[in-house]
Amino acid sequence: DAGVTQSPTHLIKTRGQHVTLRCSPISGHKSVSWYQQVLGQGPQFIFQYYEKEERGRGNFPDRFSARQFPNYSSELNVNALLLGDSALYLCASSFHRNTEAFFGQGTRLTVV
Amino acid sequence: GQQVMQIPQYQHVQEGEDFTTYCNSSTTLSNIQWYKQRPGGHPVFLIQLVKSGEVKKQKRLTFQFGEAKKNSSLHITATQTTDVGTYFCAGPGVTGGGNKLTFGTGTQLKVEL
Numbered sequence: 237d238a239g240v241t242q243s244p245t246h247l248i249k250t251r252g253q254h255v256t257l258r259c260s261p262i263s264g265h266k267s268v269s270w271y272q273q274v275l276g277q278g279p280q281f282i283f284q285y286y287e288k289e290e291r292g293r294g295n296f297p298d299r300f301s302a303r304q305f306p307n308y309s310s311e312l313n314v315n316a317l318l319l320g321d322s323a324l325y326l327c328a329s330s331f332h333r334n335t336e337a338f339f340g341q342g343t344r345l346t347v348v
Numbered sequence: 349g350q351q352v353m354q355i356p357q358y359q360h361v362q363e364g365e366d367f368t369t370y371c372n373s374s375t376t377l378s379n380i381q382w383y384k385q386r387p388g389g390h391p392v393f394l395i396q397l398v399k400s401g402e403v404k405k406q407k408r409l410t411f412q413f414g415e416a417k418k419n420s421s422l423h424i425t426a427t428q429t430t431d432v433g434t435y436f437c438a439g440p441g442v443t444g445g446g447n448k449l450t451f452g453t454g455t456q457l458k459v460e461l
Contacts, residue, residue, distance in 0.1 A: 269448070269449075271449075271451075277453070277454070278436050278438075278451030278452055278453055278454050279391065279436075279438075279449075279451045280451070281448050281449060281450065284448050291448075292448040294448070295349070324390075326390060326391070336381065336393045336396055337381075337393060337449065338393065339383075339390040339391045339392070339393075340390060341389070341390050342390050
């Protein structure tokens with residue numbers, strides 16, 4: 237079975253641009269969460285979606301948004317990119333909201 | 349807000365030595381999860397502890413959940429080079445739920461031959 241897949245794996249953007257990151261959860265998993273991991277730190281929770289509804293939001297500005305599609309895949313959108321948005325963006329899927337999370341390999345975003 | 353701290357931040361050991369990382373939460377946790385992240389990789393789920401005072405073992409790894417459900421530890425016996433990576437604890441708050449995990453600060457383990 238395929239694990240959690242994220243695309244793209246690497247991305248370079250300019251300040252002020254917009255970016256869309258994509259995530260496909262493990263087949264059968266209905267919950268997708270997004271995390272931001274800055275180098276040298278632990279992952280920081282951004283969003284959780286379960287059954288296509290937002291179930292949680294971390295302490296991130298409104299420039300960050302996400303959605304989950306009927307097939308349970310998800311997109312994370314970031315507008316008006318700042319240098320500080322440079323990080324590894326991780327997607328995690330789980331069967332239910334409270335079960336163990338399986339992480340994708342992440343998207344390495346660099347903002348220049 | 350909830351804070352999860354881990355100590356030590358870094359640990360260098362000789363292969364064969366033991367290693368322990370400690371995790372402390374500012375709030376009571378409904379459960380604690382442990383993840384391992386290899387350099388350049390992504391977090392990989394190791395285990396989840398739910399009950400107060402719970403102890404679980406996976407081969408050379410021993411995980412404990414404190415009686416007050418605010419702290420946890422991971423102990424590795426006789427480290428190997430394959431144990432290299434950063435170990436994170438993570439937990440939801442009591443009023444949270446779901447996989448809105450708050451990750452600890454992590455302990456980076458380096459194993460030297």
